[in-house]
Each structure stands twice: as C-alpha cells, then as structure tokens.
Amino acid sequence: MHLLNLGILAHVDAGKTSLTERLLHSVGVIDEIGSVDDGSTQTDTLALERRRGITIKSAVVSFAVDDVTVNLIDTPGHPDFIAEVERVLGVLDGAVLVVSAVEGVQAQTRVLMRTLQRLRIPTLVFVNKIDRRGARGEGVLREIAERLTPAVVPMGEAVGLGTRGAGFVPGPLAVDVLADHDDDLLAAYVDGSVSYDGLHAALVAQTRQALVHPVYFGSAVTGTGVRELIAGIRELLPAADGDPEGPLSGTVFKVERGPAGEKVAYARVFSGTLRIRDRIPFGDAREEGRITAISVFDQGADARRESVPAGRIAKLWGLADIRIGDALGELRKTHGHFFAPPSLETVVVPGPAADRRALHLALTQLAEQDPLIGLRHDEVRQETSVSLYGEVQKEVIQATLADEYGLDVTFRETTPLCIERPAGTGATAEFIKKDDNPFLATVGLRVAPAPVGSGVGFRLEVELGAMPYAFFKAVEDTVRATLGQGLHGWQVTDCTVTMTHSGYWPRQSHAHQGFDKSMSTTGADFRGLTPLVLVEALRRAGSQVYEPMHRFRVEAPADTLGALLPVLAALRAVPQTTETHGDRCVLEGVVPADRVHELEQRIPGLTRGEGELEAGFDHYAPVTHGTVRERPRTDHNPLNRKEYLLNVTRRVGG
Structure with missing residues (x-):
C-alpha cells in the first residue's frame, strides 16, 4: 500500500x-x-x-x-x-x-x-x-x-x-x-x-x-x-518515501486545542517510526516530550494507533510545549519561509466587559495555532497588537474571540508593519567600573548595514576563549532581542552586529564563604549592559524606517484609465507599466501595503465592475513622505539611560 x-x-x-x-x-x-x-x-x-x-x-x-x-x-x-x-x-x-x-x-x-x-x-x-x-x-x-x-x-x-x-x-x-x-x-x-x-x-x-x-x-x-x-x-504523483527503520524525523504543521484544552499536534513523519510512550526531542531548544496518544487518518475518520511510520501524517498528544514548525527527532533542512511576512498590524481593543487577562490568554492560544499572528504586548499602555495579512483575517480573529472565548473586541485602524535598517556604521563600548557603567561587564559593539534580506548577523572580533561561552551567548541573545525595537520602535533587520570588546570579573568568594556577587560577573550583567551599548551604536549609525510595498496589477476597460490614474495617485500608488490590449488595459506598479484594501474597494466603482486587481507583498521602501512613522516601545527603553537603569537595576550609575 x-x-x-x-x-x-x-x-x-x-x-x-x-x-x-x-x-x-x-x-x-x-x-x-x-x-x-x-x-x-x-x-x-x-x-x-x-x-x-x-x-x-x-x-x-x-x-x-x-x-x-x-x-x-x-x-x-x-x-x-x-x-x-x-x-x-x-x-x-x-x-x-x-x-x-x-x-x-x-x-x-x-x-x-x-x-x-x-x-x-x-x-x-x-x-x-x-x-x-x-x-x-x-x-x-x-x-x-x-x-x-x-x-x-x-x-x-x-x-x-x-x-x-x-x-x-x-x-x-x-x-x-x-x-x-x-x-x-x-x-x-x-x-x-x-x-x-x-x-x-x-x-x-x-x-x-x-x-x-x-x-x-x-x-x-x-x-x-x-x-x-x-x-x-x-x-x-509520487508516493511518500522514508525509511520506517531510520532515525526519527518529522515536522509539525498544525496545532489545535482538544476538548479539554490540551494541545494536539499534526505532524508528518519523514523517517523512522513514532510510538506511544516514546520520549522525543522537538523544537530548536531540543526539549523532550512523551507521546501519550497517536491517531492517523483513515477513510474519512481518525483511528487510534500505537505507532505511526515514515510517510504518514498523524495527530499527536502529550507534547505540551509543541509549536507549529517544530522538528520532531532529528532536525531536517527546511526551505525557510515560502511567502512574504505579514505587512500590517492593529491594536486589539477589548469591549467594556472583556477580561484583559482572558483576552491575553486567548490571543496567545491563537498565536500558537498561527505563529504569524505576531503578538506585541505594551505593559505601559496595556495594549496588545497583532500582525495581519489583511482585513478579512482581522474579522476572523474578532469572530473567533467572540465564538470560542466569549470575548467582545474591536480593532483600531490597520497600520503598516514597518522595519528599520541601519543607515550607516556605528560603534561604542562600555567598560567595567568606568564612567557610569553599573554592570560587572565590558561590552563593545559595532552595527553595520548588511545585504537586503540577510536578517541579523552576529560576529566576534574578540577571542572566543576570552570569557565563558555563556557570556557570549547572553550578549548574542540580547542583541537579537533588543533589535526587535530600533530607534523608531520597529524591528531592525539586514544588519551585522560585531562584538569588539569583552571583559568580566571571574567568580569570587571569600575564604570559607559562599559566592560573592558584588565581585563576580554573571550573565545578568551582560544582558543588562548589552541593550545600552547596542542602541548607542545604532544611534551613531542612524536608522531608516521602511514601509511594506505591494506590487499590484490592475486589468480594466481601457476607457476607465482616466478615472483610475488619479485615484492611484491619491493612494500613493506608482504605476510602472501600462499596456493596452484591444479594449482592455493592464497597469502594473507598487502601492503601500496599508492602501491595498482601499484600492480593492475602489476598483469596482471605477471600472463599472469589470476591473480585476492582483496585489501581493513585494519589498520594503524608505519612508520619505511626511513624518517618520514611530512605534511605541514595549521594552525598558534603553534609548533613555536613566529610565532604563531605574527599570533594570533600580540604581542609577554616575
């Protein structure tokens, strides 16, 4: 079979x-x-x-x-x-x-x-x-x-x-x-x-x-x-391949909640055989979980099984921390993302009777089932934002919260989900017990632009043996987390961060006494200092905000072109090619992501109902019109040193 x-x-x-x-x-x-x-x-x-x-x-x-x-x-x-x-x-x-x-x-x-x-x-x-x-x-x-x-x-x-x-x-x-x-x-x-x-x-x-x-x-x-x-x-079409006797390898492509709220993972097994009571590593962190139940799909129904071999798709119970995209068993080479990321976001506004804690839990569970519903919680303003592909998705989230969780919500106006890129190169360093550095750590960082689409790279210009690996890891992890909010509050990408200076105080203790924190560096020192150094380096480099742009294609009666062009201009759309085929014309160009929905609504009226619109994410373009878009921060705000140190250490250096 x-x-x-x-x-x-x-x-x-x-x-x-x-x-x-x-x-x-x-x-x-x-x-x-x-x-x-x-x-x-x-x-x-x-x-x-x-x-x-x-x-x-x-x-x-x-x-x-x-x-x-x-x-x-x-x-x-x-x-x-x-x-x-x-x-x-x-x-x-x-x-x-x-x-x-x-x-x-x-x-x-x-x-x-x-x-x-x-x-x-x-x-x-x-x-x-x-x-x-x-x-x-x-x-x-x-x-x-x-x-x-x-x-x-x-x-x-x-x-x-x-x-x-x-x-x-x-x-x-x-x-x-x-x-x-x-x-x-x-x-x-x-x-x-x-x-x-x-x-x-x-x-x-x-x-x-x-x-x-x-x-x-x-x-x-x-x-x-x-x-x-x-x-x-x-x-x-080709049959599924895979060796049932080989090392276990699989991928989770869907997660849902069962009747009792338990997680149920849908997984494809590529190699090996998965059995009930197996303990398996999963995810990037290589956590371990025990499979408590398995079902496979059979003639339109689910059927419980003791095991599932390579080639099959199964539903798995028992993996409480499983997430969509997690690898089961051996890690496989993946193709990365196939489609563009969400380019819009909106703030969820709870209704008068909505429980904010319940809303946060519900949104977290929805994000488990769809990781690209990026949640962003602002503790100061008590607001939660979600990233979106479009207005229909927003309506579906609203209906799901009402139907499945009994929560009444509305949304603020949808806005573009921008990014930041470094405008140049900037570097700085802070040293142990110098100036107003309250942390027992030395960190120097340089921020430089990298090719578009390359993401964030982290490099070392100091010897790896200069200090414990855990401290380097603390710096790298903190760099990546801090770049989630740049000088204008947007995620910083397409850059290389290089560690240029490092230093620490080794573990100290007095004779016959325990560990003395006041004289010994810990990972917390590097996690506390790194955001201050990184944002200062980024400030010296400068950053440019980019907004998402969609490529559009409009096909419409040629005699409606005169009505279309002024509307496209008002929506900041830029037609790049125009072709006429008999009584039809085709316009192609780019339009800001947050104007696509309005363009969809305007096309039928402008074209006697005969116009067709295709649109999809194409690239990010520098924001050059009006004022730079700012996004409220949700972290301890390392841009304000005094405020940051009060929040992080409860003491002000200098």
Whole structure:
C-alpha cells in the first residue's frame, strides 16, 4: 500500500473545498456531498468556516484509491490565510491546483504556482466549474500557459462549456511539451516512432519531477472529469518515501486545542517510526516530550494507533510545549519561509466587559495555532497588537474571540508593519567600573548595514576563549532581542552586529564563604549592559524606517484609465507599466501595503465592475513622505539611560 500526502490549493472561490467533497464521494468515503454554502462539508469544520463559506484552517482527510492511500489536505484559498498554506507545503508529496473555468488564473493562483514550482512539488491542475455560465476552455488553458507555466500537458478537452451537460473528453498527449525535457522522446518524435507506452512513461516521470503539469477539466458540482483526475492522482504523483527503520524525523504543521484544552499536534513523519510512550526531542531548544496518544487518518475518520511510520501524517498528544514548525527527532533542512511576512498590524481593543487577562490568554492560544499572528504586548499602555495579512483575517480573529472565548473586541485602524535598517556604521563600548557603567561587564559593539534580506548577523572580533561561552551567548541573545525595537520602535533587520570588546570579573568568594556577587560577573550583567551599548551604536549609525510595498496589477476597460490614474495617485500608488490590449488595459506598479484594501474597494466603482486587481507583498521602501512613522516601545527603553537603569537595576550609575 503506497501513501500520498496531497494538497488541494486554489484562489478563494475556485471550488477547492467542493472538489474535496466530490473526491471523497467518488471514492466512497461519504455517501452525500456536503455544500460549502450550507456549511456541511467534511473539511470546513469550524463554525466560522461554515458561516462564511471559506476555508480558514487546513484540514486532513484520508481515502484509498486502489493500492494508494491518500491523505488529502484542504488548505485556505484567501490570501489573508496564506500562512496556513505555507505550513502545509513542507509536508506534501504532490498537489492539485484548482483554477476556475470562469475567473481563470487569479492573483493567489499565481502566488501558489510560483511556490509549488520553487519547491518542485509535483502538481496537477484541475480547471473547475466548466458547467458554469461564462466557462472557458482554450482561453483558460492559454492563461495557464502564459501566466503560470508553459509546461502544461492538457489531458483532454472540455465540451459543452457553460451548460449542465458540460463534459471532459480525454485526448492525445502533447508530445512537444514532453519532448522538451526528454532527448530520447524528441528523437523518437522526429522519426515518427513514438509509442503510447513511451509517451505515458515520459508523462509519469516528468510529472513526478515537477517538470510538467497535466491539466484536467471538470466540475466538482456535477462530478465530470473527477474520475480522470483521481486516476491522475494515483498514476502520476509520487508516493511518500522514508525509511520506517531510520532515525526519527518529522515536522509539525498544525496545532489545535482538544476538548479539554490540551494541545494536539499534526505532524508528518519523514523517517523512522513514532510510538506511544516514546520520549522525543522537538523544537530548536531540543526539549523532550512523551507521546501519550497517536491517531492517523483513515477513510474519512481518525483511528487510534500505537505507532505511526515514515510517510504518514498523524495527530499527536502529550507534547505540551509543541509549536507549529517544530522538528520532531532529528532536525531536517527546511526551505525557510515560502511567502512574504505579514505587512500590517492593529491594536486589539477589548469591549467594556472583556477580561484583559482572558483576552491575553486567548490571543496567545491563537498565536500558537498561527505563529504569524505576531503578538506585541505594551505593559505601559496595556495594549496588545497583532500582525495581519489583511482585513478579512482581522474579522476572523474578532469572530473567533467572540465564538470560542466569549470575548467582545474591536480593532483600531490597520497600520503598516514597518522595519528599520541601519543607515550607516556605528560603534561604542562600555567598560567595567568606568564612567557610569553599573554592570560587572565590558561590552563593545559595532552595527553595520548588511545585504537586503540577510536578517541579523552576529560576529566576534574578540577571542572566543576570552570569557565563558555563556557570556557570549547572553550578549548574542540580547542583541537579537533588543533589535526587535530600533530607534523608531520597529524591528531592525539586514544588519551585522560585531562584538569588539569583552571583559568580566571571574567568580569570587571569600575564604570559607559562599559566592560573592558584588565581585563576580554573571550573565545578568551582560544582558543588562548589552541593550545600552547596542542602541548607542545604532544611534551613531542612524536608522531608516521602511514601509511594506505591494506590487499590484490592475486589468480594466481601457476607457476607465482616466478615472483610475488619479485615484492611484491619491493612494500613493506608482504605476510602472501600462499596456493596452484591444479594449482592455493592464497597469502594473507598487502601492503601500496599508492602501491595498482601499484600492480593492475602489476598483469596482471605477471600472463599472469589470476591473480585476492582483496585489501581493513585494519589498520594503524608505519612508520619505511626511513624518517618520514611530512605534511605541514595549521594552525598558534603553534609548533613555536613566529610565532604563531605574527599570533594570533600580540604581542609577554616575
């Protein structure tokens, strides 16, 4: 029995969840097909998902096709929940990308396909809704080839488009596309000796290597084309690999809370076998936890097991401190983040009767399930901020807090989530018992710019043996934590921090007496002094605030261009290219992230409802308009030495 972990991905409303229902019905897992509109589907189990008719959390369901067991993972289609998709991609063996025959290739479709190709995940394309009015066949296939990938292999054609009787007729394979990746096949094609078996073998091999992407047409509502898609899933996508006897290695891609509030981790096992009562290391800190229960997915239901071997997906109980993204057993090389980080944030405002402690706990639990909901708590102002991808995510957080926790909240205006980068190089040092340094530590640091996208690097210009390693570690950890808030309150990135000076007082004790703290350096001295040195070095370097910018693409009637351009200018959008194709025009450019939602709302009215907008994070740009955006600090404020020392040491040096 082969295993296949399959993802279903799409732009929102392309019919992804409906296709999941049809697949489950076709293989006999469910007797009746659920409806997204009625909230009766197998994978949209949250009350909020059923109410809104969109997928918010990934869900797993299993079914068998002959000798292949498929773990099917239904993922969200709305771009606000792209983080949920990101976590799933790392555990897939193959994917089905759903495209609407009516709307065609959409913004999220392009984002998903680019990522699938970058990760070389074997992918089939299913053009859904061929029975809907306005459905297109050749037009959508042309869009896929032009806007997603030219390496598409149509598996047939759609007939009766736009009618209830629309169907899918299998057809001959595109030899030219397959021959592009196979010299032997090209030679056989030229001399006319291509056989069906050779062509089919090339299709299987190239699909499994993610070199080509077979395209099917059909309808999740009527079921046409789904039987052929199932055959393609079975024949063309690769089985999960992994040695059940090898060292344990797995990844957690989802965490939820059980009925009693316990954590339940969803994990893919890549190597080895996981058993109940096993003690396993997990996470970056290599904590250990004991597995108390295991369940696997089997024919649409969960089934308890004593163990789970390589290749399978399982739900695990007993790991109280587990987090999404944690490695189980041996650490595996990962691809890092696939999608852009959140570019917006907002302050959560509790209602008059809301318990602030309960709200903080609820938000913490939501952040466990979605680590990219970055929480930022301001003790002074008693405020909590959350990072976001968009306005729909904000509405979902609000509804989840009301439905699951009974907490009534509102939000302040959404603002851009900026970053800071050093403007130059700055350095300083403080020495033990000199000037007004109250800490028994010497720390010198230099801050310098680094390449865009490099994050934060930490280097040493002092000998590693100059003091205990724990003190160097205390400095590095504190540097990274302190850079969470720069001169203007934003996270500082793309910089290199070099330790230029170090010094400490060795452990001292009087004869026959215990340890004397007043004469001995501890890690707390380095953790206390480092923020003061670092922000002074950063102050000397200077920092520039950058705001997130989205790349946009607007396609609209050409005669509406005159109405569009002034609005784009008012939103600080900068069109970079303008093309006209017949009676349609296409504008591409960049727009500040916090103006995208307003642009989405304005497009229909400006274009008689015919305009289409694609937008997604592109880069950070220096803030050059108006005053520099400031963000309130939530730390002990090392920018104010007196205030900082009062907070940290309760004594003022000098």
